[in-house]
Amino acid sequence: MSKWLSPCLFGLCAALAFSPPTSAAQTEPPWHADLAEIRQVAGMIPGPRPLRVNVIKFAESRRTKNFAVKGLPAGPSVQARTAYQIVYADGTIMVDTGMDLATHRFFGRGVEEPYFPEAEARVARALQKAKAIVVTHEHGDHIAGLIKSPSFNELAPKTVLTRAQLQTLINEPQMPELRPTPEMASRFRVIDYANAMAVAPGIALIKAPGHTPGSQMVYVALQSGKELLLAGDVAWHMDGVRLNTGKDAPWIKEPAELMAAELDWLNGLSRTETNLSIVISHDDDQRRAYIEQGVLGDGFE
Numbered sequence: 186m187s188k189w190l191s192p193c194l195f196g197l198c199a200a201l202a203f204s205p206p207t208s209a210a211q212t213e214p215p216w217h218a219d220l221a222e223i224r225q226v227a228g229m230i231p232g233p234r235p236l237r238v239n240v241i242k243f244a245e246s247r248r249t250k251n252f253a254v255k256g257l258p259a260g261p262s263v264q265a266r267t268a269y270q271i272v273y274a275d276g277t278i279m280v281d282t283g284m285d286l287a288t289h290r291f292f293g294r295g296v297e298e299p300y301f302p303e304a305e306a307r308v309a310r311a312l313q314k315a316k317a318i319v320v321t322h323e324h325g326d327h328i329a330g331l332i333k334s335p336s337f338n339e340l341a342p343k344t345v346l347t348r349a350q351l352q353t354l355i356n357e358p359q360m361p362e363l364r365p366t367p368e369m370a371s372r373f374r375v376i377d378y379a380n381a382m383a384v385a386p387g388i389a390l391i392k393a394p395g396h397t398p399g400s401q402m403v404y405v406a407l408q409s410g411k412e413l414l415l416a417g418d419v420a421w422h423m424d425g426v427r428l429n430t431g432k433d434a435p436w437i438k439e440p441a442e443l444m445a446a447e448l449d450w451l452n453g454l455s456r457t458e459t460n461l462s463i464v465i466s467h468d469d470d471q472r473r474a475y476i477e478q479g480v481l482g483d484g485f486e
Protein backbone atom coordinates (compact mmCIF):
# COMPACT_ATOMS: atom_id res chain seq x y z
CA MET A 186 0.00 0.00 0.00
CA SER A 187 2.65 2.52 1.06
CA LYS A 188 4.52 1.78 -2.13
CA TRP A 189 1.59 3.28 -4.03
CA LEU A 190 0.74 6.02 -1.60
CA SER A 191 4.14 7.61 -1.08
CA PRO A 192 4.66 9.17 -4.52
CA CYS A 193 1.07 10.39 -4.49
CA LEU A 194 1.16 12.53 -1.38
CA PHE A 195 0.97 15.69 -3.40
CA GLY A 196 -1.84 14.50 -5.59
CA LEU A 197 0.47 14.11 -8.57
CA CYS A 198 -0.33 10.58 -9.52
CA ALA A 199 -3.87 9.69 -8.69
CA ALA A 200 -4.21 7.80 -11.94
CA LEU A 201 -1.14 5.73 -11.20
CA ALA A 202 -2.37 4.92 -7.71
CA PHE A 203 -5.61 3.52 -9.06
CA SER A 204 -4.07 1.57 -11.93
CA PRO A 205 -2.75 -1.79 -10.83
CA PRO A 206 0.58 -2.76 -12.40
CA THR A 207 -1.09 -5.41 -14.56
CA SER A 208 -4.53 -5.27 -16.12
CA ALA A 209 -7.23 -6.43 -13.71
CA ALA A 210 -9.10 -7.93 -16.65
CA GLN A 211 -6.23 -10.36 -17.21
CA THR A 212 -6.11 -11.61 -13.65
CA GLU A 213 -9.84 -11.86 -12.90
CA PRO A 214 -11.30 -15.33 -13.32
CA PRO A 215 -13.74 -15.59 -16.24
CA TRP A 216 -16.46 -16.72 -13.82
CA HIS A 217 -16.66 -17.30 -10.13
CA ALA A 218 -19.24 -18.06 -7.48
CA ASP A 219 -19.11 -17.98 -3.71
CA LEU A 220 -21.14 -20.57 -1.80
CA ALA A 221 -21.21 -18.41 1.36
CA GLU A 222 -22.76 -15.56 -0.64
CA ILE A 223 -25.21 -17.96 -2.31
CA ARG A 224 -26.31 -19.33 1.07
CA GLN A 225 -26.84 -15.79 2.33
CA VAL A 226 -28.88 -14.86 -0.77
CA ALA A 227 -31.01 -18.01 -0.38
CA GLY A 228 -31.90 -16.76 3.11
CA MET A 229 -32.98 -13.28 2.02
CA ILE A 230 -36.67 -14.07 1.57
CA PRO A 231 -38.24 -14.94 4.93
CA GLY A 232 -40.45 -17.99 5.26
CA PRO A 233 -40.32 -21.74 5.74
CA ARG A 234 -37.84 -23.44 3.44
CA PRO A 235 -38.71 -26.22 0.99
CA LEU A 236 -39.32 -29.74 2.25
CA ARG A 237 -37.93 -31.72 -0.68
CA VAL A 238 -37.04 -31.75 -4.37
CA ASN A 239 -38.56 -34.25 -6.79
CA VAL A 240 -37.25 -35.34 -10.16
CA ILE A 241 -39.00 -36.83 -13.16
CA LYS A 242 -37.52 -38.35 -16.32
CA PHE A 243 -39.73 -37.70 -19.35
CA ALA A 244 -37.38 -38.83 -22.12
CA GLU A 245 -33.97 -40.33 -22.82
CA SER A 246 -31.25 -39.72 -25.30
CA ARG A 247 -28.74 -42.35 -26.31
CA ARG A 248 -25.34 -40.83 -26.77
CA THR A 249 -22.06 -42.50 -25.98
CA LYS A 250 -20.42 -41.24 -22.82
CA ASN A 251 -17.38 -39.65 -24.51
CA PHE A 252 -19.65 -36.77 -25.62
CA ALA A 253 -20.56 -36.02 -21.98
CA VAL A 254 -17.04 -36.47 -20.58
CA LYS A 255 -14.11 -35.97 -22.92
CA GLY A 256 -11.76 -38.91 -23.04
CA LEU A 257 -14.09 -41.51 -21.54
CA PRO A 258 -14.70 -44.63 -23.64
CA ALA A 259 -17.43 -44.35 -26.29
CA GLY A 260 -19.55 -47.03 -24.60
CA PRO A 261 -23.35 -46.96 -24.70
CA SER A 262 -24.91 -44.54 -22.23
CA VAL A 263 -28.37 -43.25 -21.33
CA GLN A 264 -28.91 -39.54 -20.85
CA ALA A 265 -32.05 -38.68 -18.92
CA ARG A 266 -34.15 -35.68 -19.83
CA THR A 267 -35.55 -34.34 -16.57
CA ALA A 268 -37.50 -31.67 -14.74
CA TYR A 269 -37.59 -30.81 -11.01
CA GLN A 270 -40.30 -29.91 -8.54
CA ILE A 271 -39.34 -28.02 -5.37
CA VAL A 272 -41.98 -28.74 -2.71
CA TYR A 273 -42.96 -26.32 0.06
CA ALA A 274 -45.63 -26.94 2.69
CA ASP A 275 -47.90 -24.54 0.79
CA GLY A 276 -46.98 -24.94 -2.86
CA THR A 277 -44.36 -25.90 -5.44
CA ILE A 278 -41.81 -24.27 -7.72
CA MET A 279 -40.80 -25.95 -10.96
CA VAL A 280 -37.29 -26.00 -12.36
CA ASP A 281 -37.42 -26.78 -16.10
CA THR A 282 -40.55 -27.66 -17.99
CA GLY A 283 -40.28 -30.93 -19.92
CA MET A 284 -40.89 -30.99 -23.66
CA ASP A 285 -43.39 -32.13 -26.25
CA LEU A 286 -42.87 -35.09 -28.59
CA ALA A 287 -42.03 -32.91 -31.61
CA THR A 288 -39.13 -31.28 -29.73
CA HIS A 289 -38.01 -34.71 -28.54
CA ARG A 290 -37.89 -35.88 -32.18
CA PHE A 291 -35.86 -32.80 -33.14
CA PHE A 292 -33.18 -33.93 -30.68
CA GLY A 293 -33.33 -37.53 -31.92
CA ARG A 294 -32.28 -36.43 -35.42
CA GLY A 295 -34.19 -39.27 -37.05
CA VAL A 296 -33.28 -41.84 -34.38
CA GLU A 297 -36.25 -43.03 -32.32
CA GLU A 298 -35.29 -42.41 -28.67
CA PRO A 299 -37.44 -43.26 -25.61
CA TYR A 300 -40.15 -40.75 -24.73
CA PHE A 301 -42.50 -41.21 -21.78
CA PRO A 302 -45.85 -39.46 -22.50
CA GLU A 303 -47.23 -40.28 -19.05
CA ALA A 304 -44.26 -38.61 -17.33
CA GLU A 305 -44.53 -35.63 -19.67
CA ALA A 306 -48.23 -35.34 -18.77
CA ARG A 307 -47.23 -35.26 -15.10
CA VAL A 308 -44.75 -32.47 -15.85
CA ALA A 309 -47.54 -30.54 -17.58
CA ARG A 310 -49.83 -30.99 -14.56
CA ALA A 311 -47.04 -29.96 -12.19
CA LEU A 312 -46.49 -26.77 -14.23
CA GLN A 313 -50.20 -25.99 -13.92
CA LYS A 314 -50.11 -26.49 -10.15
CA ALA A 315 -46.83 -24.64 -9.52
CA LYS A 316 -46.71 -21.19 -7.97
CA ALA A 317 -43.62 -20.29 -9.99
CA ILE A 318 -41.49 -21.71 -12.81
CA VAL A 319 -37.80 -21.13 -13.50
CA VAL A 320 -35.53 -22.75 -16.09
CA THR A 321 -31.87 -23.67 -15.88
CA HIS A 322 -31.48 -22.58 -19.50
CA GLU A 323 -33.25 -21.83 -22.74
CA HIS A 324 -32.71 -25.12 -24.62
CA GLY A 325 -35.68 -27.09 -25.95
CA ASP A 326 -35.34 -30.02 -23.56
CA HIS A 327 -35.69 -27.58 -20.63
CA ILE A 328 -38.18 -25.00 -21.89
CA ALA A 329 -40.26 -26.43 -24.77
CA GLY A 330 -42.82 -27.77 -22.27
CA LEU A 331 -43.58 -24.17 -21.45
CA ILE A 332 -43.17 -22.44 -24.83
CA LYS A 333 -45.27 -25.02 -26.67
CA SER A 334 -47.78 -25.68 -23.91
CA PRO A 335 -51.47 -25.24 -24.79
CA SER A 336 -51.65 -23.49 -21.39
CA PHE A 337 -48.85 -21.04 -22.22
CA ASN A 338 -50.94 -17.97 -21.37
CA GLU A 339 -51.59 -19.30 -17.86
CA LEU A 340 -48.00 -20.48 -17.27
CA ALA A 341 -46.02 -17.51 -18.61
CA PRO A 342 -47.10 -14.95 -15.97
CA LYS A 343 -45.70 -17.19 -13.21
CA THR A 344 -42.52 -17.98 -15.16
CA VAL A 345 -39.38 -16.08 -14.16
CA LEU A 346 -36.97 -15.86 -17.10
CA THR A 347 -33.69 -13.99 -17.07
CA ARG A 348 -33.16 -11.24 -19.60
CA ALA A 349 -30.43 -13.36 -21.23
CA GLN A 350 -32.74 -16.37 -21.51
CA LEU A 351 -35.47 -14.33 -23.16
CA GLN A 352 -33.05 -12.54 -25.49
CA THR A 353 -31.60 -15.84 -26.65
CA LEU A 354 -35.07 -17.29 -27.25
CA ILE A 355 -35.95 -14.25 -29.35
CA ASN A 356 -32.69 -13.71 -31.22
CA GLU A 357 -31.00 -17.09 -31.40
CA PRO A 358 -33.35 -19.90 -30.36
CA GLN A 359 -32.02 -23.45 -30.44
CA MET A 360 -34.84 -24.20 -32.92
CA PRO A 361 -37.25 -21.74 -34.57
CA GLU A 362 -40.25 -23.27 -32.75
CA LEU A 363 -38.87 -21.99 -29.42
CA ARG A 364 -39.02 -18.34 -30.48
CA PRO A 365 -41.83 -16.54 -28.61
CA THR A 366 -43.92 -13.97 -30.44
CA PRO A 367 -43.63 -10.42 -29.01
CA GLU A 368 -47.03 -10.96 -27.42
CA MET A 369 -45.84 -14.19 -25.77
CA ALA A 370 -42.58 -12.56 -24.63
CA SER A 371 -44.50 -9.77 -22.93
CA ARG A 372 -46.22 -12.26 -20.60
CA PHE A 373 -43.10 -13.49 -18.76
CA ARG A 374 -41.65 -12.13 -15.51
CA VAL A 375 -38.22 -11.02 -16.68
CA ILE A 376 -35.34 -10.45 -14.29
CA ASP A 377 -31.70 -9.50 -14.59
CA TYR A 378 -29.13 -10.05 -11.89
CA ALA A 379 -25.42 -10.37 -11.19
CA ASN A 380 -23.95 -13.43 -9.46
CA ALA A 381 -26.89 -14.66 -7.36
CA MET A 382 -30.56 -13.79 -6.83
CA ALA A 383 -33.18 -14.87 -4.31
CA VAL A 384 -36.48 -16.09 -5.76
CA ALA A 385 -38.16 -17.84 -2.84
CA PRO A 386 -37.30 -18.95 0.71
CA GLY A 387 -34.22 -21.18 0.55
CA ILE A 388 -33.70 -20.72 -3.19
CA ALA A 389 -30.99 -18.76 -5.00
CA LEU A 390 -30.41 -18.53 -8.73
CA ILE A 391 -26.73 -18.54 -9.72
CA LYS A 392 -25.74 -16.86 -12.93
CA ALA A 393 -23.69 -19.31 -15.00
CA PRO A 394 -23.54 -18.34 -18.67
CA GLY A 395 -21.65 -20.72 -20.93
CA HIS A 396 -23.69 -23.73 -21.99
CA THR A 397 -26.13 -21.04 -23.16
CA PRO A 398 -26.04 -17.26 -22.60
CA GLY A 399 -28.91 -17.58 -20.12
CA SER A 400 -27.71 -20.61 -18.17
CA GLN A 401 -28.07 -20.51 -14.40
CA MET A 402 -27.83 -22.99 -11.55
CA VAL A 403 -30.47 -23.27 -8.83
CA TYR A 404 -29.34 -23.62 -5.20
CA VAL A 405 -31.92 -25.05 -2.78
CA ALA A 406 -31.56 -25.13 1.02
CA LEU A 407 -34.15 -27.46 2.53
CA GLN A 408 -35.82 -27.19 5.92
CA SER A 409 -33.87 -30.30 6.94
CA GLY A 410 -30.62 -28.38 6.46
CA LYS A 411 -29.68 -30.42 3.37
CA GLU A 412 -28.65 -28.48 0.28
CA LEU A 413 -29.05 -29.21 -3.42
CA LEU A 414 -27.48 -27.51 -6.39
CA LEU A 415 -29.39 -28.05 -9.63
CA ALA A 416 -26.51 -27.54 -12.01
CA GLY A 417 -28.41 -27.80 -15.29
CA ASP A 418 -26.14 -28.65 -18.23
CA VAL A 419 -22.82 -27.29 -16.93
CA ALA A 420 -21.87 -30.98 -17.11
CA TRP A 421 -23.83 -33.84 -18.66
CA HIS A 422 -22.62 -36.49 -16.22
CA MET A 423 -21.32 -36.31 -12.64
CA ASP A 424 -18.13 -38.04 -13.84
CA GLY A 425 -17.38 -34.80 -15.69
CA VAL A 426 -17.53 -32.95 -12.34
CA ARG A 427 -15.53 -35.63 -10.49
CA LEU A 428 -12.83 -35.70 -13.18
CA ASN A 429 -13.08 -31.93 -13.75
CA THR A 430 -13.36 -32.73 -17.45
CA GLY A 431 -15.70 -31.02 -19.90
CA LYS A 432 -17.88 -32.33 -22.70
CA ASP A 433 -16.66 -33.31 -26.12
CA ALA A 434 -19.72 -32.27 -28.10
CA PRO A 435 -18.72 -30.20 -31.13
CA TRP A 436 -22.32 -29.24 -31.93
CA ILE A 437 -22.59 -27.30 -28.63
CA LYS A 438 -20.86 -23.92 -28.73
CA GLU A 439 -19.69 -23.18 -25.20
CA PRO A 440 -17.03 -20.59 -24.27
CA ALA A 441 -14.33 -22.92 -22.97
CA GLU A 442 -12.99 -20.64 -20.24
CA LEU A 443 -16.44 -20.12 -18.69
CA MET A 444 -17.21 -23.84 -18.73
CA ALA A 445 -13.83 -24.69 -17.21
CA ALA A 446 -14.37 -22.19 -14.38
CA GLU A 447 -17.88 -23.47 -13.62
CA LEU A 448 -16.82 -27.11 -13.77
CA ASP A 449 -13.85 -26.39 -11.52
CA TRP A 450 -16.16 -24.75 -8.95
CA LEU A 451 -18.48 -27.76 -8.99
CA ASN A 452 -15.49 -30.08 -8.68
CA GLY A 453 -14.31 -28.17 -5.61
CA LEU A 454 -17.78 -28.30 -4.04
CA SER A 455 -18.07 -32.04 -4.72
CA ARG A 456 -14.86 -32.60 -2.75
CA THR A 457 -15.49 -30.26 0.19
CA GLU A 458 -19.24 -29.77 0.69
CA THR A 459 -20.54 -33.05 2.07
CA ASN A 460 -23.94 -31.54 2.90
CA LEU A 461 -24.51 -30.36 -0.67
CA SER A 462 -25.75 -32.62 -3.46
CA ILE A 463 -24.87 -31.46 -6.97
CA VAL A 464 -27.64 -32.51 -9.37
CA ILE A 465 -26.76 -32.98 -13.04
CA SER A 466 -29.86 -32.71 -15.27
CA HIS A 467 -28.94 -35.44 -17.75
CA ASP A 468 -27.09 -37.92 -15.49
CA ASP A 469 -29.37 -40.95 -15.31
CA ASP A 470 -26.96 -42.94 -13.10
CA GLN A 471 -27.00 -40.12 -10.57
CA ARG A 472 -30.80 -39.72 -10.80
CA ARG A 473 -31.32 -43.36 -9.82
CA ALA A 474 -28.72 -43.19 -7.03
CA TYR A 475 -30.16 -39.97 -5.60
CA ILE A 476 -33.68 -41.43 -5.56
CA GLU A 477 -32.38 -44.52 -3.76
CA GLN A 478 -30.50 -42.36 -1.23
CA GLY A 479 -33.52 -40.09 -0.65
CA VAL A 480 -31.74 -37.00 -2.01
CA LEU A 481 -34.44 -36.62 -4.69
CA GLY A 482 -38.07 -37.73 -4.63
CA ASP A 483 -39.12 -40.06 -7.47
CA GLY A 484 -41.78 -38.36 -9.60
CA PHE A 485 -44.03 -35.37 -9.00
CA GLU A 486 -46.75 -34.77 -6.42
Ligand SMILES: [Zn+2]
Pocket residue numbers: 324326327418466467
Ligand atom coordinates in the same frame (compact mmCIF):
# COMPACT_ATOMS: atom_id res chain seq x y z
ZN1 LIG B 1 -30.21 -30.23 -21.64
